[in-house]
Amino acid sequence: MKTTHIGLLGLGTVGKGVAEALSHQHSVVIEKILVRCTDRYHADLPLTTDVRDILENPEIDIVVEVMGGIEPAHTYLVAALEQGKSVVTANKEVIARFGPELMTLARQTHTTLLFEASVGGGLPILDALTWHLRTMPIHAIEGVVNGTTNFILHQMEQGMNFSEALKRAQNLGFAEQDPSADIDGWDSARKLAILSGLAFHTWIHPDQGQVTGISHVRSSHLQRLTRMGFGMRLVGRVERHPTSLGFVVAPTVYPLGHRYLTLTGSQNAVGIVSDAGTTWIEGPGAGGLATATSIVSDIQRIRFMIPDREPIRFENRRLDHIDDAYLVFAEDPNQILPIIPETLKSGPGFLILPFPLPPEEGLVQYRYRAK
Amino acid sequence: MKTTHIGLLGLGTVGKGVAEALSHQHSVVIEKILVRCTDRYHADLPLTTDVRDILENPEIDIVVEVMGGIEPAHTYLVAALEQGKSVVTANKEVIARFGPELMTLARQTHTTLLFEASVGGGLPILDALTWHLRTMPIHAIEGVVNGTTNFILHQMEQGMNFSEALKRAQNLGFAEQDPSADIDGWDSARKLAILSGLAFHTWIHPDQGQVTGISHVRSSHLQRLTRMGFGMRLVGRVERHPTSLGFVVAPTVYPLGHRYLTLTGSQNAVGIVSDAGTTWIEGPGAGGLATATSIVSDIQRIRFMIPDREPIRFENRRLDHIDDAYLVFAEDPNQILPIIPETLKSGPGFLILPFPLPPEEGLVQYRYRAK
Numbered sequence: 001m002k003t004t005h006i007g008l009l010g011l012g013t014v015g016k017g018v019a020e021a022l023s024h025q026h027s028v029v030i031e032k033i034l035v036r037c038t039d040r041y042h043a044d045l046p047l048t049t050d051v052r053d054i055l056e057n058p059e060i061d062i063v064v065e066v067m068g069g070i071e072p073a074h075t076y077l078v079a080a081l082e083q084g085k086s087v088v089t090a091n092k093e094v095i096a097r098f099g100p101e102l103m104t105l106a107r108q109t110h111t112t113l114l115f116e117a118s119v120g121g122g123l124p125i126l127d128a129l130t131w132h133l134r135t136m137p138i139h140a141i142e143g144v145v146n147g148t149t150n151f152i153l154h155q156m157e158q159g160m161n162f163s164e165a166l167k168r169a170q171n172l173g174f175a176e177q178d179p180s181a182d183i184d185g186w187d188s189a190r191k192l193a194i195l196s197g198l199a200f201h202t203w204i205h206p207d208q209g210q211v212t213g214i215s216h217v218r219s220s221h222l223q224r225l226t227r228m229g230f231g232m233r234l235v236g237r238v239e240r241h242p243t244s245l246g247f248v249v250a251p252t253v254y255p256l257g258h259r260y261l262t263l264t265g266s267q268n269a270v271g272i273v274s275d276a277g278t279t280w281i282e283g284p285g286a287g288g289l290a291t292a293t294s295i296v297s298d299i300q301r302i303r304f305m306i307p308d309r310e311p312i313r314f315e316n317r318r319l320d321h322i323d324d325a326y327l328v329f330a331e332d333p334n335q336i337l338p339i340i341p342e343t344l345k346s347g348p349g350f351l352i353l354p355f356p357l358p359p360e361e362g363l364v365q366y367r368y369r370a371k
Numbered sequence: 372m373k374t375t376h377i378g379l380l381g382l383g384t385v386g387k388g389v390a391e392a393l394s395h396q397h398s399v400v401i402e403k404i405l406v407r408c409t410d411r412y413h414a415d416l417p418l419t420t421d422v423r424d425i426l427e428n429p430e431i432d433i434v435v436e437v438m439g440g441i442e443p444a445h446t447y448l449v450a451a452l453e454q455g456k457s458v459v460t461a462n463k464e465v466i467a468r469f470g471p472e473l474m475t476l477a478r479q480t481h482t483t484l485l486f487e488a489s490v491g492g493g494l495p496i497l498d499a500l501t502w503h504l505r506t507m508p509i510h511a512i513e514g515v516v517n518g519t520t521n522f523i524l525h526q527m528e529q530g531m532n533f534s535e536a537l538k539r540a541q542n543l544g545f546a547e548q549d550p551s552a553d554i555d556g557w558d559s560a561r562k563l564a565i566l567s568g569l570a571f572h573t574w575i576h577p578d579q580g581q582v583t584g585i586s587h588v589r590s591s592h593l594q595r596l597t598r599m600g601f602g603m604r605l606v607g608r609v610e611r612h613p614t615s616l617g618f619v620v621a622p623t624v625y626p627l628g629h630r631y632l633t634l635t636g637s638q639n640a641v642g643i644v645s646d647a648g649t650t651w652i653e654g655p656g657a658g659g660l661a662t663a664t665s666i667v668s669d670i671q672r673i674r675f676m677i678p679d680r681e682p683i684r685f686e687n688r689r690l691d692h693i694d695d696a697y698l699v700f701a702e703d704p705n706q707i708l709p710i711i712p713e714t715l716k717s718g719p720g721f722l723i724l725p726f727p728l729p730p731e732e733g734l735v736q737y738r739y740r741a742k
Contacts, residue, residue, distance in 0.1 A: 021506060122647045124502045131495045135392060135667040257628045276493045276664045277655035284648035293647050296506040 004303050005031040007054035007085070009076055010067035011041065014090055014117070014295075017288030018064060019045075021296045028299065031060050034067075055079045062302055064295060065089040066117075074098055081105045081113065088298040090117035090291055096190035100203050114298035119191045120145055120268045122290025123283050124297070128272060129198050136274050138199040140239035140246075143270030144260050145191045147286050148175045148182035149214050149234040153251075154264050156219045157226060174265070184213035185234060185249040192236040192249060195270075200240055209247030217251055225253060231261040239273075266290075375674050376402040378425035378456070380447055381438035382412065385461055385488075385666075388659030389435060390416075392667045399670065402431050405438075426450045433673055435666060436460040437488075445469055452476045452484065459669040461488035461662055467561035471574050485669035490562045491516060491639045493661025494654050495668070499643060500569050507645050509570040511610035511617075514641030515631050516562040518657050519546045519553035520585050520605040524622075525635050527590045528597060545636070555584035556605060556620040563607040563620060566641075571611055580609075580618030588622055596624060602632040610644075637661075 004027060008015055011033050022028050031046060032054045038047045054060055055076065063080040065087065067073045074094045080087050081102065089095065095102070095115045106113040116126045120143075132138055144150065151174045155165035166183065169175035181187045189206035197203050214234055222232060235252040238245055254260055259269055259282070268285025271278045284290035375398060379386055382404050393399050402417060403425045409418045425431055426447065434451040436458065438444045445465045451458050452473065460466065466473070466489045477484040487497045491514075503509055515521065522545045526536035537554065540546035552558045560577035568574050585605055593603060606623040609616055625631055630640055630653070639656025642649045655661035 024507075123650060124499055127498065127502055128495055128652075131498055131668055132664070134671045135664040136395070257633075259630065259633075262628075262630075274664075276658070276661040279494060279652065279654035281499075281650070281652060283650035287647070290647040293503070293506040293645075297502055300505045 003027045003029060004061050004299070005029055005059045006299070007031055007057065007060040007063045007080075008033040009051070009054065009063060009065040009073070011035050011045075011047075012066065012068075013288040014066040014291045017290075017292035018066060018295050021289065021292040022299075025296065025300075028303070032057060051076055055083055055085075060085060062086045062088060062299060064299070065091055065094075066291075066295070067091070068093070070094060070097065077102060077113075078105065081109050081111050084109055084111060086112040086302050087114070088117075088295055088302070089113075089115050090295060091115070092118040092187070092190045092194060096193045096206060099194065099197055112302050114301060115194070116298050117291045117294035119194050120270055120281070121266065121284060121286040122293050123268060123270070123281050123285060124294070125195070125270050125281050126198060127297075128279065128281050129195065132272055132274055132279070133199070136276060138240070138272055138274050140237060140273040141192070141195045141199055141270065142235060142237035142239075142273075143268065144233050144235055144263050145268050145270065145285060146182055146185075146188045146234055147266035147268070148179065149188075150263050150267065151175075151265055152183070153214060153217070153222065153232055153234070156217065157222045157231065159219055159223065161219050162215065162217065183215050185211045185236075186213075188234055188236045188249045192238050192247065196238040196245060196247065199272075200238070200245060202245060204245060204247060206249075210250065211248075212250040214251050226256075229256050230254060231256055231258070233260040233263065235260065374398045374400060375432050375670070376400055376430045377670070378402055378428065378431040378434045378451075379404045380422070380425065380434060380436040380444070382406050382416075382418075383437065383439075384659040385437040385662045388661075388663035389437060389666050392660065392663040393670075396667065396671075399674070403428060422447055426454055426456075431456060433457045433459060433670060435670070436462055436465075437662075437666070438462070439464070441465060441468065448473060448484075449476065452480050452482050455480055455482060457483040457673050458485075459488075459666055459673070460484075460486050461666060462486070463489040463558070463561045463565060467564045467577060470565065470568055483673050485672060486565070487669050488662045488665035490565050491641055491652070492637065492655060492657040493664050494639060494641070494652050494656060495665070496566070496641050496652050497569060498668075499650065499652050500566065503643055503645060503650070504570070507647060509611070509643055509645050511608060511644040512563070512566045512570055512641065513606060513608035513610075513644075514563075514639065515604050515606055515634050516639050516641065516656060517553055517556075517559045517605055518637035518639070519550065520559075521634050521638065522546075522636055523554065524585060524588070524593065524603055524605070527588065528593045528602065530590055530594065532590050533586065533588065554586050556582045556607075557584075559605055559607045559620045563609050563618065567609040567616060567618065570643075571609070571616060573616060575616060575618060577620075581621065582619075583621040585622050597627075600627050601625060602627055602629070604631040604634065606631060 006028060008018060008030055019030060022030060033045055033047050034051050034054055035041060035047050035049060038049060041047055054063060063085050065073055065077055068091055070093050073091050077087050077089060095118045102113055119125050148169055151169050152165040155168060156162060166175060166179060175182060186206060189209060189211045193204055193206050225232060230253045232251050232253050236249040238247050263269055266284055266286035269280060269282040271280050377399060379389060379401055390401060393401060404416055404418050405422050405425055406418050406420060409420060412418055425434060434456050436444055436448055439462055441464050444462050448458050448460060466486045473484050490496050519540055522540050523536040526539060527533060537546060537550060541548060546553060557577060560580060560582045564575055564577050596603060601624045603622050603624050607620040609618050634640055637655055637657035640651060640653040642651050
């Protein structure tokens with residue numbers, strides 16, 4: 001089989017994982033690696049600080065982008081596709097914002113754009129979605145797709161306050177120095193927007209939905225929930241209605257023992273709901289080696305020219321409105337005790353805490369999803 | 372796109388699900404359906420009682436087999452492949468026993484043999500395995516892959532005795548009239564043997580491993596376990612050792628809250644373990660419509676000539692021995708109380724109950740997996 005030449009944009013945690021994973025593959029070589037500064041790396045790596053060594057290099061077949069951030073990543077990906085190179089990217093910001101344009105460009109230039117690593121790191125979520133789409137329509141997708149908030153909520157359940165938990169996450173490398181994308185829910189919203197584009201062929205912008213982060217959650221809320229037999233995770237859900245989509249990202253409350261509450265650190269879980277039932281994919285949602293598995297799988301998909309991404313396309317299908325799908329309110333916090341356990345036991349119901357919370361007791365108002 | 376003509380062998384629960392699911396697909400038509408007796412069905416279905424109307428029909432591209440059982444299914448599949456027809460089957464008995472021979476025959480006749488539905492009904496487990504194999508080696512696979520035993524164990528936890536629970540499962544259609552394949556663990560062992568063939572390229576016969584069913588489990592055992600904070604499911608596991616495989620199917624004990632214990636009825640869960648962590652696939656493991664999704668996905672895979680099954684092959688790789696991977700014994704049942712909770716909290720450990728149990732108290736001897 002012909003050797004495939006890779007141009008790698010970025011050599012952070014994921015980039016190093018990709019280099020490591022590709023070293024075990026036959027007939028795939030990394031031709032060039034773009035870094036900001038060559039001093040920090042082994043001298044025997046094929047480093048460059050000039051992106052043209054990759055974008056204008058006729059040897060390179062596939063550009064793998066693991067830089068993150070909108071720019072210059074977006075410009076580089078456009079240039080790569082225009083140069084006739086296929087692209088594999090882990091960049092959820094770029095795909096959530098420019099997915100349809102980039103897919104159109106790839107079709108025009110007869111190249112391939114794949115992005116399994118942009119949602120759920122090491123999990124074959126887009127693969128499973130494609131699999132489902134081949135056979136039956138999807139009604140809804142939901143999941144926990146952000147590891148930073150798992151970590152912070154778990155620490156706060158143990159009594160740490162929010163800013164301490166955030167600082168700890170930053171010190172351990174779980175959270176960015178600017179953590180707003182994670183804790184305000186935008187990271188989850190971008191991933192849900194990508195899933196929505198694939199599952200429903202409908203492109204939505206994250207800010208069209210109801211997106212609430214965890215920065216208003218207090219340790220005292222979580223401890224009170226624990227005593228009541230519940231726990232909280234940041235959950236996103238997109239569901240298809242007759243002429244609209246429901247789209248929500250919010251800190252959500254589940255009875256102890258629920259699968260989401262066992263997720264710690266970078267563990268993700270995504271459920272795909274169809275007439276056949278709900279299929280759950282659960283496992284490592286981040287980390288260099290895990291994310292690299294998705295990237296290498298995409299590279300192999302391009303190499304073997306596997307045409308099963310046909311159902312994966314973005315369309316700007318007309319969307320009448322975005323629903324807030326959550327219906328029932330219980331104004332009195334004492335009402336919650338008789339209501340929840342019965343309902344949660346038997347149905348797909350879950351609770352959403354509205355934020356910002358009232359200043360004192362906090363858990364005054366609940367919204368309960370009735371369906 | 373060219374219309375694909377299907378010959379369907381069998382029209383039971385799964386066969387009806389396939390017919391229903393295919394009615395929504397473009398360019399796929401069911402040309403003929405083999406049944407034992409045409410009286411029981413709608414007159415407008417293209418029924419036949421003569422298999423030659425399918426096997427010798429030049430119009431038919433793909434033979435879909437949902438009859439179950441070794442014969443005559445195996446003979447029909449061999450004939451179909453020899454006639455140059457591709458085959459999609461849900462038949463775990465045939466694949467577990469004749470997988471390598473059929474794969475070889477398919478290669479020789481330039482046809483395709485796919486069998487996603489043979490393990491985990493409606494779940495894309497073989498798809499996820501293939502995905503993983505493209506990027507990194509798999510260390511182990513484990514899971515709950517039999518719904519009948521879920522149902523019976525769940526009933527027995529509520530106090531029903533084994534034969535009552537079995538009768539109830541039979542009355543509700545969850546269990547066969549001859550339930551031995553399910554309750555003695557052979558159904559699970561066959562599915563694990565198929566997963567082992569794909570993940571480790573090593574063909575093992577189910578009876579090479581330690582296979583223990585649930586027929587010796589007593590309701591009193593389960594109720595005692597519940598009081599101790601544990602529950603039981605029939606679990607299978609295959610793991611790779613340097614020169615051997617560990618292969619076990621056994622009723623296995625987990626702390627309450629473990630994912631396996633939430634599985635009821637036909638729900639299955641399979642974990643794929645690699646350096647990147649463990650990926651879990653969980654959802655409907657049986658049922659007409661669910662199983663049909665796997666079959667339709669395989670049909671579409673063949674239609675689009677998606678060549679990503681390359682890593683899926685069986686080899687009779689030499690196997691020095693099959694390990695029983697379970698190591699530590701605790702002779703005194705009272706020892707278990709201090710030992711388990713600590714160990715189970717922190718590691719991948721789990722317990723296996725040895726059967727047949729001593730006649731009286733039952734839970735006298737435990738084996739604990741130390742690794």
